[in-house]
Amino acid sequence: xxxxxxxxxxxxxxxNPRKTATTTSDKVVGAVSHTALTIWxxxxxLPLLWTFMSSFKTSSEIFASPFxxxxxxxxxxxxxxxxxxxxxxxxxxSVVVVGxxxxxxxxxxxxxxxxxxxxxxxxxxxxxYLMLAGLTFPIFLGMVPLFFIMKNLGLLNTLPGLxxxxxxxxxxxxxxxxxxxxxxxxxxIGEAAALxxxxxxxxxxxxxxxxxxxGLASVAIFNFLGLWNQYLIPVxxxxxxxxxxSQGLAAFxxxxxxxxxxxxxxxxVTVTVVPVLIVYIIFQRQLQGSVSQGTSK
Amino acid sequence: MTPVxxxxxxxxxxxxxxxxxxxxxxxxRRRKPLTWDKVSFFAVFLGLPLAIYIVFVISPFAQAxxxxxxxxxxxxxxxxxxxxxxxxxxxxxxxxxxxLGNNILLVIFLPIITIILSLxxxxxxxxxxxxxxxxxxxxxxxxxRVVSFFPYTIPAIAIGIMWGQIYDPSNGLLNGILxxxxxxxxKSYAWLGDKSTAMVVTMxxxxxGFVGFYMVLFVAGIKGIPAETFEAAxxxxxxxxxxAVSITIPLIRDNIQTAYIYMGIxxxxxxxxxxxxxxxxxxxxxxxxxxQQLFYTAFTKNxxxxxxxxxxxxxxxxxxxxxLVFLVNRLTGGSKDVSN
Numbered sequence: 240x241x242x243x244x245x246x247x248x249x250x251x252x253x254x255n256p257r258k259t260a261t262t263t264s265d266k267v268v269g270a271v272s273h274t275a276l277t278i279w280x281x282x283x284x285l286p287l288l289w290t291f292m293s294s295f296k297t298s299s300e301i302f303a304s305p306f307x308x309x310x311x312x313x314x315x316x317x318x319x320x321x322x323x324x325x326x327x328x329x330x331x332x333s334v335v336v337v338g339x340x341x342x343x344x345x346x347x348x349x350x351x352x353x354x355x356x357x358x359x360x361x362x363x364x365x366x367x368y369l370m371l372a373g374l375t376f377p378i379f380l381g382m383v384p385l386f387f388i389m390k391n392l393g394l395l396n397t398l399p400g401l402x403x404x405x406x407x408x409x410x411x412x413x414x415x416x417x418x419x420x421x422x423x424x425x426x427x428i429g430e431a432a433a434l435x436x437x438x439x440x441x442x443x444x445x446x447x448x449x450x451x452x453x454g455l456a457s458v459a460i461f462n463f464l465g466l467w468n469q470y471l472i473p474v475x476x477x478x479x480x481x482x483x484x485s486q487g488l489a490a491f492x493x494x495x496x497x498x499x500x501x502x503x504x505x506x507x508v509t510v511t512v513v514p515v516l517i518v519y520i521i522f523q524r525q526l527q528g529s530v531s532q533g534t535s536k
Numbered sequence: 537m538t539p540v541x542x543x544x545x546x547x548x549x550x551x552x553x554x555x556x557x558x559x560x561x562x563x564x565r566r567r568k569p570l571t572w573d574k575v576s577f578f579a580v581f582l583g584l585p586l587a588i589y590i591v592f593v594i595s596p597f598a599q600a601x602x603x604x605x606x607x608x609x610x611x612x613x614x615x616x617x618x619x620x621x622x623x624x625x626x627x628x629x630x631x632x633x634x635x636l637g638n639n640i641l642l643v644i645f646l647p648i649i650t651i652i653l654s655l656x657x658x659x660x661x662x663x664x665x666x667x668x669x670x671x672x673x674x675x676x677x678x679x680x681r682v683v684s685f686f687p688y689t690i691p692a693i694a695i696g697i698m699w700g701q702i703y704d705p706s707n708g709l710l711n712g713i714l715x716x717x718x719x720x721x722x723k724s725y726a727w728l729g730d731k732s733t734a735m736v737v738t739m740x741x742x743x744x745g746f747v748g749f750y751m752v753l754f755v756a757g758i759k760g761i762p763a764e765t766f767e768a769a770x771x772x773x774x775x776x777x778x779x780a781v782s783i784t785i786p787l788i789r790d791n792i793q794t795a796y797i798y799m800g801i802x803x804x805x806x807x808x809x810x811x812x813x814x815x816x817x818x819x820x821x822x823x824x825x826x827x828q829q830l831f832y833t834a835f836t837k838n839x840x841x842x843x844x845x846x847x848x849x850x851x852x853x854x855x856x857x858x859x860l861v862f863l864v865n866r867l868t869g870g871s872k873d874v875s876n
Binding site for chain 1: 571573574576577578580581582584585586588589590591592593594595596597599600603656657660661674675677679680681682683684685686687688689690691692693694697698699700701702706707708709711712716744747748752756776801804805807808811812815827830831834835840843844847848850851854855858
C-alpha cells in the first residue's frame with residue numbers, strides 16, 4: 240500500500256506541497272468512502288439477516304426481543320410455511336410458470352429479434368414501434384381489457400394463461416436487447432451458412448443461436464428476475480387460480496392480521512428470497528456486466 | 537455448387553461471387569419469396585411472437601382507450617359510449633386526486649433521492665482511491681457493489697413484507713434499534729400508521745431496493761469515461777468534489793436521464809410496495825397511489841370503464857413525465873456539448 244502510494248507520488252503533476260499533505264487527504268477520503276459504503280452495505284444486509292434470523296424464532300421469541308438469537312435453530316416455521324401456508328405449492332407453481340415462460344420468451348424473442356435485425360422488409364419499422372409501445376406504456380393501462388381477453392379465451396385463473404401473458408410482457412425487452420446483439424454478429428457468417436446449403440431454419444438454430452449465447456444469457460437472467468418477481472399480473476388475472484409465489488406470499492401476509500404467525504411469515508419471505516439470491520450470486524458478474532453493457536449502447 | 541461459391545465469397549467479400557454458376561447475377565432478391573423454407577421461416581419466426589404479443593399486450597392497451605369512454609360495469613354485454621364522462625368523474629374524485637398527488641410526490645422525490653444516493657456511492661467507489669497517479673477506484677470496492685445490488689434481485693413483494701415487519705411498532709427491527717439507543721419515544725411508534733411518516737418510510741423502502749442497481753449503472757458509466765479526462769481535470773487543479781460535479785455528472789448525463797425515467801415510471805406505479813406496506817392506502821390515504829385505486833375500482837367495484845380511464849390517466853402521466861425529462865435535459869444543454 241505505502242509503496243504503491245509512493246510510486247504514485249512520483250508520477251504526480253500536482254502543485255500542492257507533496258507527500259504528507261496529499262497522503263493524509265487521500266487517507267481521509269478513503270476512510271470516509273469506506274465508512275459511507277460500509278454503512279450502506281449494513282443497511283442492505285441487516286434487514287435480510289434479521290429476516291433470516293427471525294425465521295427460526297417462535298412467535299413468543301419474536302415478541303420478546305427483535306435482536307435475540309433464536310434459542311434453538313428450529314425449522315418448524317419453514318415446515319408450517321411450506322405445507323400449511325401452501326408456500327411449497329406456490330413455489331412449484333412459480334417454477335413451472337417462470338420456467339416455461341422463460342424458455343418460450345427466449346426462443347420467440349430470439350427469433351423475432353433475429354428477423355428484425357437481419358432482414359429488411361416492409362413493416363419492420365412498424366413492428367419495431369409496436370415493441371417500443373409495449374415498453375413505454377404501464378401494464379396497468381391494459382389490465383382491465385387483458386382480464387376480459389383472458390376470460391374470453393378461457394385462460395383466466397390458469398397457469399398456461401399466466402405463462403402466455405408473461406411471455407407477451409417479457410417479449411419487447413427481450414427483442415430489444417437481442418436485436419442489438421444480432422446486429423453485431425457478422426453478416427458473412429449467415430451468408431456462409433446459406434452458401435453451404437443451410438436453410439433459414441438451420442442457419443438460425445445451428446449457427447446464429449449458438450453465437451448469441453452471451454446475449455441470451457444476460458437477457459435470460461433479467462427475464463428470470465423480472466418474471467419471478469412479477470406480482471401485478473398474477474393478482475390481476477390469476478386471482479382465483481393456482482397461486483404463484485409472490486402472490487401466495489402476499490396472500491399469506493394478508494391473512495396474518497387475523498392469525499399471527501410471524502415466524503412462518505419470515506420463513507416464507509426467506510423461501511422467496513433465497514432462490515433469487517442464489518441465482519444472483521452465481522450470475523453476479525454477468526448480471527452487473529450486462530447492466531454496464533446496456534449503458535454503452 | 538456450394539464449395540466453389542464459398543471460396544470466392546470468402547476471398548472477395550461475396551460481392552463479385554457470381555462467376556462460377558453463370559446463373560443470373562441477381563442472386564438474393566429473386567430467391568426470397570419462392571422457397572417453402574423461407575415462407576415457413578418468416579411465418580413462424582415473426583408470426584408466432586407477434587401473435588402472442590399483439591393479443592396479450594398491444595390489444596389490451598388499445599382496448600383500454602375505448603373502454604375508458606364507456607360506462608361498462610363488466611359482466612353484462614351492453615355498454616354505452618359516454619365520451620369523456622369517466623374522466624370528468626375521475627378528476628372530481630377526491631380520493632383519486634389524492635392518489636395522483638401522492639404519485640406526483642413520489643415522482644418528484646424518489647428519482648432524486650435514489651439518483652443522488654447512488655451517484656454519491658458510485659463516485660466513492662470509482663474515484664475514492666488515491667488522488668495521485670492513475671485514477672483509481674476504491675480498494676475492495678466490488679464487495680460494496682455486489683452487496684448493494686442484492687435488493688434489486690429480491691421480489692418487490694418480499695421487500696415490502698420484510699420492511700413491513702421491520703417497521704412493526706412493537707417487535708420491529710427499527711424500533712428495537714432506536715429504543716436500544718435510548719430513544720424511548722419510539723417504543724411503539726407506528727411508522728406506517730402515522731400519516732406524517734408513512735410516505736417517507738415507504739419511499740425509503742423503494743430507495744433501498746434500487747440504489748444498488750443505479751449505483752452499478754453509474755459505476756459502469758463513470759468507468760466508460762476516459763481516464764485522460766480525469767487526469768486533465770486534475771492537472772488543471774480540480775479537486776475531487778469539483779471533478780465529480782463538473783466532469784463526472786455532465787459526462788454520464790445520459791445514464792442519469794435513463795435512471796430518472798426508469799425511476800419515475802416506477803414511482804408512477806409503486807403498486808407492489810404500497811399494497812405490501814399499507815394495503816388500504818395508509819393513514820388518511822397518505823400512501824394511496826393511482827394504481828391501487830385503479831385495481832380497487834376494477835376488481836372490487838367492477839367499474840371497468842372507470843378503471844380503464846384511470847389506466848389512461850396513468851399512462852398519459854407516464855408519457856408526460858418521460859417527455860418532461862427529455863425536454864428538461866435538452867433545454868439544460870443535453871449531453872452533446874460535453875461529450876463531443
